[in-house]
Amino acid sequence: MALPRKKLVAGNWKMNMTSSEVTPYLETFRREIDEIDGVDIALIPPFTALTKASEILGGTQKIRLGAQNLSPEAKGAFTGEISAAMLRDLFVRYVLVGHSERRRLFGETDEIVRRKLVAALASELRPILCIGETLEERQAGQEKVVLETQLQGALAGLSKEDLAEVIVAYEPVWAIGTGLTATPAQAQEAHLFIREFLTKLAGAELAGKTRILYGGSVTADTAAELMSQPDIDGALVGGASLDPRGFAKIVAAAVTEE
Numbered sequence: 001m002a003l004p005r006k007k008l009v010a011g012n013w014k015m016n017m018t019s020s021e022v023t024p025y026l027e028t029f030r031r032e033i034d035e036i037d038g039v040d041i042a043l044i045p046p047f048t049a050l051t052k053a054s055e056i057l058g059g060t061q062k063i064r065l066g067a068q069n070l071s072p073e074a075k076g077a078f079t080g081e082i083s084a085a086m087l088r089d090l091f092v093r094y095v096l097v098g099h100s101e102r103r104r105l106f107g108e109t110d111e112i113v114r115r116k117l118v119a120a121l122a123s124e125l126r127p128i129l130c131i132g133e134t135l136e137e138r139q140a141g142q143e144k145v146v147l148e149t150q151l152q153g154a155l156a157g158l159s160k161e162d163l164a165e166v167i168v169a170y171e172p173v174w175a176i177g178t179g180l181t182a183t184p185a186q187a188q189e190a191h192l193f194i195r196e197f198l199t200k201l202a203g204a205e206l207a208g209k210t211r212i213l214y215g216g217s218v219t220a221d222t223a224a225e226l227m228s229q230p231d232i233d234g235a236l237v238g239g240a241s242l243d244p245r246g247f248a249k250i251v252a253a254a255v256t257e258e
Helices: 019-032 047-057 084-088 100-106 110-122 135-139 143-155 184-202 204-209 220-227 244-256
Strands: 008-012 040-044 063-067 092-097 126-131 167-170 212-215 234-237
Touching (some): 008 244, 019 047, 019 063, 047 063, 084 092, 092 110, 126 143, 135 143, 184 220, 220 234, 234 244
Parallel strands (some): 008 040, 040 063, 092 126, 212 234
């Protein structure tokens, strides 16, 4: 029986939204969620919009900031990179690690993902570890092998204390930005597999407390049924998070189905 876990809904803006667009977005979004409680909310803007978002939110607990990426290095001659300390300075709480677009477009390996997890944890950022299979891998019946490989590679060597800070996001690659969404049954099966892996890795108590999010073309229409599944603890939302009213509906669905 799954332990009660507070849901988390995170909106990944990807390479969208300028700094000047942050203010009107947040004005609308904050009005829409004003009476919503019982769910954790994270907004994950591009780096150039983080400063403005941080200024407006002022460290509020209701909406926490996340970053889309970080360097595994603490500082130095790494042109174009962003360190964990730089993110902390902007009151960032969460950071995406291992998103499929980073893996596919920028060649991030499981070892790079592991190093980024370590860097995030060392600076007390909460990493959201993204894992997921391609359509070809699912059609070949290899989705669980892929998930296990990605989990093993990313989590290798982490202590139980560090593992307790990790959030996992299951994002089937074939459902990201395609309009396709895993059925609630497909998503639940994958989430249960991930929780069972964590149980073998670190024990039932830790696995029962770990939040596992679903991501992949989540919309206001699909969110409620997905988040009603026993092992789905929230959503990592992409394109649908760019509409503040639509994203607020997804947040509300998390509360409704908790």
